[in-house]
Amino acid sequence: MNEPQDIARKVLVVEDEKVMLILVTRLFKRGEFGVDLRTATCVREALDVIENNDLALLVTDMSLPDGRGVEIIHRFRAKFPTAPIIVMSGSLTLQAEVDAISGANVSTCLQKPFSVDDFHSAVSKALKS
Amino acid sequence: MRNSAKKKERVLVIDDEPGIREMLSRELTLEGYEVQTATDGVDALEQVRKGKFQLAVCDLNMPKLTGLEVLDAFRDSDPDMEVIMMTGYATVETAVQAMKKGAYDFVQKPFSLDELLMLVEKALEKQNLKLTMAVYEASRLIFRSITLETLLPLVAQLSLKILGAEDASIMIADDSGRLQVKASASQSQPVASVPSTVADIEIAQKVAEWREPLVITNPTSVDERLKGMAGLAAIKSTIIHPLIVDEKLVGVITFNRTISEKPFGSMDLRVATIFASQIAQAIHNANLYRRLEEKQTQLVQSEKLASIGMLTAGIAHELNNPLNGIMGFAQLLLEDVSLSNRQREDIKTINDESVRCRNIIKNLLQFSRNKQQPVEAVQVVTVLNATIDLFRYEYSSAGITVEKDFAATLPPVLGDASQLQQVFINLMTNAQHALGATAKPTLRIKAFEQNGKLILRFTDNGVGIEKKALGRIFDPFFTTKPVGKGTGLGLSICYGIVSQHRGTMRVESDAGRGATFIVELPKHE
Numbered sequence: 001m002n003e004p005q006d007i008a009r010k011v012l013v014v015e016d017e018k019v020m021l022i023l024v025t026r027l028f029k030r031g032e033f034g035v036d037l038r039t040a041t042c043v044r045e046a047l048d049v050i051e052n053n054d055l056a057l058l059v060t061d062m063s064l065p066d067g068r069g070v071e072i073i074h075r076f077r078a079k080f081p082t083a084p085i086i087v088m089s090g091s092l093t094l095q096a097e098v099d100a101i102s103g104a105n106v107s108t109c110l111q112k113p114f115s116v117d118d119f120h121s122a123v124s125k126a127l128k129s
Numbered sequence: 130m131r132n133s134a135k136k137k138e139r140v141l142v143i144d145d146e147p148g149i150r151e152m153l154s155r156e157l158t159l160e161g162y163e164v165q166t167a168t169d170g171v172d173a174l175e176q177v178r179k180g181k182f183q184l185a186v187c188d189l190n191m192p193k194l195t196g197l198e199v200l201d202a203f204r205d206s207d208p209d210m211e212v213i214m215m216t217g218y219a220t221v222e223t224a225v226q227a228m229k230k231g232a233y234d235f236v237q238k239p240f241s242l243d244e245l246l247m248l249v250e251k252a253l254e255k256q257n258l259k260l261t262m263a264v265y266e267a268s269r270l271i272f273r274s275i276t277l278e279t280l281l282p283l284v285a286q287l288s289l290k291i292l293g294a295e296d297a298s299i300m301i302a303d304d305s306g307r308l309q310v311k312a313s314a315s316q317s318q319p320v321a322s323v324p325s326t327v328a329d330i331e332i333a334q335k336v337a338e339w340r341e342p343l344v345i346t347n348p349t350s351v352d353e354r355l356k357g358m359a360g361l362a363a364i365k366s367t368i369i370h371p372l373i374v375d376e377k378l379v380g381v382i383t384f385n386r387t388i389s390e391k392p393f394g395s396m397d398l399r400v401a402t403i404f405a406s407q408i409a410q411a412i413h414n415a416n417l418y419r420r421l422e423e424k425q426t427q428l429v430q431s432e433k434l435a436s437i438g439m440l441t442a443g444i445a446h447e448l449n450n451p452l453n454g455i456m457g458f459a460q461l462l463l464e465d466v467s468l469s470n471r472q473r474e475d476i477k478t479i480n481d482e483s484v485r486c487r488n489i490i491k492n493l494l495q496f497s498r499n500k501q502q503p504v505e506a507v508q509v510v511t512v513l514n515a516t517i518d519l520f521r522y523e524y525s526s527a528g529i530t531v532e533k534d535f536a537a538t539l540p541p542v543l544g545d546a547s548q549l550q551q552v553f554i555n556l557m558t559n560a561q562h563a564l565g566a567t568a569k570p571t572l573r574i575k576a577f578e579q580n581g582k583l584i585l586r587f588t589d590n591g592v593g594i595e596k597k598a599l600g601r602i603f604d605p606f607f608t609t610k611p612v613g614k615g616t617g618l619g620l621s622i623c624y625g626i627v628s629q630h631r632g633t634m635r636v637e638s639d640a641g642r643g644a645t646f647i648v649e650l651p652k653h654e
Contacts, residue, residue: 019454026461090449091494113453113487116460 008036009056009127014046014072015039015088016064024059027119033127043067050075055083057126062089062097070097073104084126088112137395138253139163139181143173143199144188144215149238153186156242157249163395170194174202181293181394182210183256184249189216189223189235197223200230209259211252215240260400263291268407275418277301281312284382284408289314291404292368292397294384299372300333301380301412304579308333308381317388333369333381340378342370342402346392366392368401372409379412427633430603434625437605445493452490456483492618506541506653507549509583513576516553520561524572529564535576542583543653544630552623556587556646559619562610563591563644581652582632588645594638602636 011028015021021039028037038053040046043066049055050072058076062069073085085105087098090112098106107129108122140162142153150166157164165180167173171193173185185203189196196214203210214227214235224235233252236245267287274280281299288297298313308330332355336343343352345367366386372379382405386393393401459480463473517531524531542549557572564570567590575586594602594609601607603624608617627634631651638644 017450017454020450023454023457023461027457030461030464090446090453112449113456113483116457116464119457 008034010038010053011035011057011059012038012040012046012049012053012055012076014041014043014058014060014064014069016041016061020061020088024119027116028123030116031120031123033123035127041065043069043071046072047075050079055080057084057086057123059086059088059123062087062091070101073101073106077104084108084129086110086122086126088114137161137163138183138256139165139394139396140249141165141167141173141176141182141185141187143167143170143185143191145169145191146188149188149215152242153245156246160246160249162249170196170199170202173199174206177203177206177210179391181391181397182207183396184233184252185210185212186245186249187212187214189214189227197226197230200227200232204231209256211256213245213248213252260396261403264400264403264407267291267404268411271408271411272414274411275415277311277412277415277419280411280415282314284411285312285314288382288384288404289316292384292393292401293386293391295387296385297383298329299380299382299408300330302337302378306337306378308337311380329383333383336369336371337378337381340371340373342368342398342405344368344393344398368393368398370401370405372405372412374406374409374413379409379416382408423633427628430624431628434605434621441493441605445490448486448490452483452486456480456487459483504543505546507544507546508538508541509549509576509585509650510535510537510539512546512550513553513574513585516550516557517574519554520557523561524557527561527564527570529561529570529572532571532573534573539576539583540578540652542630542632542650544650545626548626549630552626552648555619555623556648559646560587560589560591563589563593565591567591578652583650583652585648585650586645587648588643590643593640593642594636594644595640599636599638603634 011033013021013024013028015024021041025037025039028035035056038049038055040049041064043064046060046064055076058073060069060072064072069087069089073087076083076085084107086108087106088110089097091097095109098104098109107126110118110122140157142150142157142164143166144150144153145168150168154164154166165176165182167176169191173187174194176182177185187196187199191199194202196216200212200214203212208231211233212231214224214232215238216223216235217238227235233255234248236248267290270287271280271284274283281301285297285299288294295317296313296315298310300308301311302308310330332343335355339354343355345355345364364385365388368384370382370384372382382401384393384397384401459476462468462476463480468476513535517533520531560572564572569590571590573586573588575584575588577584598607598609603620604617605621606617607621610617624634627648627650633649634647636644636646
């Protein structure tokens with residue numbers, strides 16, 4: 001039941017682990033959020049997507065093969081001052097890491113391994129805002 | 130003229146001629162020696178039995194016993210004493226015989242006084258040198274021992290020899306200054322188990338306070354300050370010497386003569402003073418060595434923790450992604466309506482087990498995490514009581530008694546209350562496990578302040594820890610529990626937390642006789 005004037009909102013998912021990327025993609029489908037999913041597996045690709053798209057949400061891992069998620073978050077925030085950001089990481093100090101990025105206004109930290117429900121509520125909340 | 134106040138060597142003059150006795154007695158006294166006289170050999174032996182002499186000047190030709198016979202007897206009763214023989218009709222044979230029997234030298238009557246005085250001085254110099262050598266030898270031995278456990282019994286044993294004591298004990302002052310007997314030795318008892326009476330310790334405590342040696346040879350005429358003290362009457366002859374190094378009292382040593390009638394003299398006190406200073410230094414060294422060892426152990430332990438922590442963090446972190454895959458897809462599968470009940474159960478098991486893995490990994494990461502410096506003032510007593518309350522039900526159902534031995538308030542420590550509670554919880558959990566098969570299981574928790582530190586002792590009367598496990602008890606992944614029952618991280622996490630509070634943690638235990646975990650935390654000023 002898409003509103004006719006509404007083209008699907010674009011969401012960027014950055015995750016270098018193939019299985020995790022598949023899982024996150026599946027979870028988006030499951031949630032029926034009706035979003036247009038873009039994926040990236042490294043910082044360079046992610047920056048490229050940010051450059052060329054109008055994005056409504058960023059879901060990113062923190063450690064990537066060619067750099068840190070922080071770089072992506074900063075670029076995303078610079079271009080989209082109000083769009084929500086969800087950060088995923090396996091590090092126990094994730095919250096502290098995110099807190100260190102002052103002004104980025106990250107909506108949710110998802111500690112890996114997260115449950116299907118955790119993910120769903122994080123994305124629902126982010127897309128509602 | 131000799132300095133009579135400094136040296137009071139005791140000289141025994143033995144001669145049946147009153148003229149010689151009186152002349153020598155007067156002249157030697159003028160020289161500053163303490164002189165006794167004897168009229169014949171029997172009298173001389175009696176005096177040597179009763180008192181220590183450094184030198185005897187003895188006539189060769191006397192009634193009852195000849196000079197040579199007296200010399201023989203001296204070799205048995207006091208081999209260290211030097212003897213100068215006087216002879217009126219010197220034949221070369223008797224002189225040679227006397228020298229062979231160990232006399233220092235001989236003079237021929239009539240002798241010049243100067244000649245004799247010079248001999249006396251030389252003989253006493255030799256005597257002093259011998260004593261110094263003995264103390265030096267003993268010092269060399271004691272400086273070779275670097276732990277108090279070996280040093281103190283050795284010192285006690287050497288004291289018997291050096292001071293001719295019949296028993297000797299060494300008391301060491303604890304942190305609060307109270308003396309405790311740490312080693313003793315006795316001529317008569319082969320095992321170092323000389324019982325020290327409360328009175329002995331009390332007198333020693335006085336010496337520790339005054340910081341000066343005390344010689345008791347006649348219990349009825351002691352120092353005014355000791356009057357009325359119990360146990361004095363039992364003392365025959367005692368030297369009680371403080372052990373002081375860098376102006377700090379480390380202990381007290383006592384030398385006793387209980388059987389022989391020879392009281393300690395001023396020479397003995399001199400030897401005792403030299404020996405005591407060496408002992409004090411050796412004890413000081415041993416203490417330094419122990420502290421060095423403790424620090425080193427701590428350093429090794431924290432390095433071990435750090436490197437294993439890094440490894441663990443790396444592995445745990447790597448496991449999070451695959452585990453997220455297992456958990457996520459299992460949960461997605463569970464939403465499939467076409468699953469049979471059995472399939473659903475199986476997948477649920479996969480999910481539950483992955484949740485369990487997640488918790489283990491969380492614990493591992495917690496262990497390796499670089500915690501922030503603790504900051505608030507924590508009332509340890511409050512945390513202790515809260516922890517004891519937490520265990521109230523578990524302990525009472527297991528029949529374990531908790532004995533609280535601490536004041537209602539103690540000085541605070543700087544730290545993190547929840548982390549400290551984690552330490553206490555861990556220790557109480559371990560105690561509970563150790564007490565599983567004990568009759569009258571008891572955990573005694575003692576806390577007190579000492580030297581700017583808060584000391585917490587958790588003592589249980591459980592199974593105890595085997596010696597080979599003691600050294601590894603704080604090692605990460607070391608566990609004595611069955612596989613799957615413990616990660617082996619509990620105590621190493623505790624160790625890490627206590628170290629972060631700039632404290633120390635150690636354990637004392639005899640297998641089968643319980644264990645005591647000791648946590649020391651610096652007091653917050």
